[in-house]
Amino acid sequence: MASRVPELTATPRAQEIISSARGLLEEEGYDGLTMRRLAERLGIRAPSLYKHLPDKQALETALIRIGFEEWMDAFEQAATSEAPLPALLAAYRAFARDYLHLYRLMTERPLDRERLGPGIEERAAAPFATATGGDPDLARALWAFAHGMTILELNERFPNNADIDAAWTRGAHALVQP
Amino acid sequence: MASRVPELTATPRAQEIISSARGLLEEEGYDGLTMRRLAERLGIRAPSLYKHLPDKQALETALIRIGFEEWMDAFEQAATSEAPLPALLAAYRAFARDYLHLYRLMTERPLDRERLGPGIEERAAAPFATATGGDPDLARALWAFAHGMTILELNERFPNNADIDAAWTRGAHALVQP
DNA sequence: GTCTATATCAAGATAGAC
DNA sequence: GTCTATCTTGATATAGAC
Numbered sequence: 096m097a098s099r100v101p102e103l104t105a106t107p108r109a110q111e112i113i114s115s116a117r118g119l120l121e122e123e124g125y126d127g128l129t130m131r132r133l134a135e136r137l138g139i140r141a142p143s144l145y146k147h148l149p150d151k152q153a154l155e156t157a158l159i160r161i162g163f164e165e166w167m168d169a170f171e172q173a174a175t176s177e178a179p180l181p182a183l184l185a186a187y188r189a190f191a192r193d194y195l196h197l198y199r200l201m202t203e204r205p206l207d208r209e210r211l212g213p214g215i216e217e218r219a220a221a222p223f224a225t226a227t228g229g230d231p232d233l234a235r236a237l238w239a240f241a242h243g244m245t246i247l248e249l250n251e252r253f254p255n256n257a258d259i260d261a262a263w264t265r266g267a268h269a270l271v272q273p
Numbered sequence: 274m275a276s277r278v279p280e281l282t283a284t285p286r287a288q289e290i291i292s293s294a295r296g297l298l299e300e301e302g303y304d305g306l307t308m309r310r311l312a313e314r315l316g317i318r319a320p321s322l323y324k325h326l327p328d329k330q331a332l333e334t335a336l337i338r339i340g341f342e343e344w345m346d347a348f349e350q351a352a353t354s355e356a357p358l359p360a361l362l363a364a365y366r367a368f369a370r371d372y373l374h375l376y377r378l379m380t381e382r383p384l385d386r387e388r389l390g391p392g393i394e395e396r397a398a399a400p401f402a403t404a405t406g407g408d409p410d411l412a413r414a415l416w417a418f419a420h421g422m423t424i425l426e427l428n429e430r431f432p433n434n435a436d437i438d439a440a441w442t443r444g445a446h447a448l449v450q451p
Numbered sequence: 452g453t454c455t456a457t458a459t460c461a462a463g464a465t466a467g468a469c
Numbered sequence: 470g471t472c473t474a475t476c477t478t479g480a481t482a483t484a485g486a487c
Contacts, residue, residue: 206430
């Protein structure tokens with residue numbers, strides 16, 4: 096039976112390639128993630144990659160899937176901590192800061208559910224539902240706030256003198272006060 | 274003296290081209306906005322475009338600048354209405370819905386301040402400051418919420434049965450209650 | 452597992468004629 | 470203002486040898 100989670104059953108070499116691709120993505124951004132540059136980084140030629148991966152889309156899907164696994168690990172842990180909301184928002188900021196281009200890849204276009212499997216957006220959003228005690232509207236509002244803060248900061252939309260920490264705190268308190 | 278706002282002094286033909294580009298962008302998305310397709314849409318050949326525009330970047334800059342002018346018109350008007358907050362958020366949703374790909378072009382990457390002129394991010398954010406009575410942290414939190422809701426909805430990150438209107442209302446009330 | 456050679460496509464842009 | 474012809478670059482991907 097064929098696996099639905101390719102990267103988990105990928106050959107060691109394929110895993111090396113995916114891992115290298117992740118580094119390339121973070122260092123060069125999405126436009127820098129090309130098969131040629133990836134091969135160069137690995138010290139081989141681009142066509143050799145196709146012996147390990149069917150195409151570039153499979154590579155991107157693997158990266159996105161790994162991203163969501165780490166996302167869910169980090170956020171589920173935060174959402175079930177003693178102070179779920181500050182922990183969740185801190186984890187959210189940290190994730191986007193540490194995996195900047197992966198975060199973009201994961202959020203800036205619709206998910207390919209055919210390849211990623213069903214229900215991934217629900218699973219990604221679940222930590223927010225947990226942290227807000229199961230209120231789905233509030234969970235969505237909180238997630239939107241976190242995503243918006245993240246992206247607007249990343250895209251340098253706030254003035255240089257803006258107190259971004261204060262905006263995070265202000266929004267978080269307003270959204271989750273008792 | 275050279276103008277700092279090229280599209281305002283552009284020749285009529287250049288304005289036609291920019292206008293056509295805007296239609297192409299909305300119909301085909303950012304990847305569809307190529308010089309070849311733009312020329313095709315205008316019934317001419319691609320090289321002819323370069324008699325009217327220096328390069329593609331100038332075209333994108335013109336589109337973004339026009340977008341911000343309409344953005345500011347719509348949001349400033351809303352921010353000074355009788356019920357500024359619902360009006361502003363409604364205008365925000367309407368703008369993104371009506372100019373979907375232009376909204377993405379305007380928000381999904383850092384602004385080119387060299388070309389757009391200084392202070393554009395402050396001017397774009399100003400309506401939120403007005404609507405929140407001048408509290409900058411709250412204004413940023415509210416903008417982040419609006420942007421996050423917009424993008425997550427656009428990218429189909431909410432489940433099919435999600436009540437997106439309710440999430441907007443919930444977040445707006447939480448952020449701007451007295 | 453990697454290589455060379457190559458196919459295919461499409462992008463932005465320029466030169467110079469009309 | 471538009472054209473044809475062309476340059477340059479760089480992307481994904483395949484075939485088949487080693």
